Amino acid sequence: MTVHLPMEGAARVPPIFVEVSPDGMVTPMPRDRLLAATPAELSAIADRIGWPVGDVASLLLLSLGGTVVTHWGTPSPLLEWARTQNRIRHVGNGVPAEGLPRSPWHSPFAGDPVAYGDYLLSDRPDLAARISELRCMVLACDCAGGETCHARVLVSFADLRLASELTGQPLPVGTRLDQLLAPAGG
DSSP: OOOOOOOOTTOOOOOOGGGTTTTEEEEOOHEEEEHHHHHHHHHHHHHHHHHOOOHHHHHHHHHTOOEEEEEESSHHEEEEEEHHHTTTEEEESOOOGEEEEEOTTTTTTTTTTHHHHHHHHHHHHHHHGGGGGGGEEEEEEEESOOOOGGGGHHHHHHHHHHHHHTOOOOTTTTHHHHHHHHHHHH
8 A cells, every 4th residue: 555645844654654553543653663674674665666775775864864875877766756845956066958057065175075074064163054944955066976975975974963853962163074974982
């Protein structure tokens, strides 16, 4: 049974993360149930809806309040879903052929995520202050950076901001990125 729920705001759960009781009642899966999803369950969901497992895992992260990264030029069900739900933010240098302008979130430091993090904290506190805008979004970059894409820095910052809000602990502003993201005690 496929159920389509409106996606208004971060608290809504995507349709594949709902439970349908025997009497037909549709409810979002409880947060603890979502957190306990196993790889086998994610794989079963992916098979059922015809999505790659990675896209299903990304959608699960989004439903839990996280932020994820994808490549602007690579078609995927997640990218299409994000477009239809207004959950996509382009963060790259732009794609002139598509009329896509440079994002304010673009990186002037190709392949150097630490420099980009320092730039946000030191030179662009206006953007660092807006990091919450990226929560529950699919960040799409047009670079070929892969693991070194600056969008991963934005995800880390968004997740840190979320953790700060959930715990009530302040986010350390002005800390070098490599110190901010280092494991505790390291």
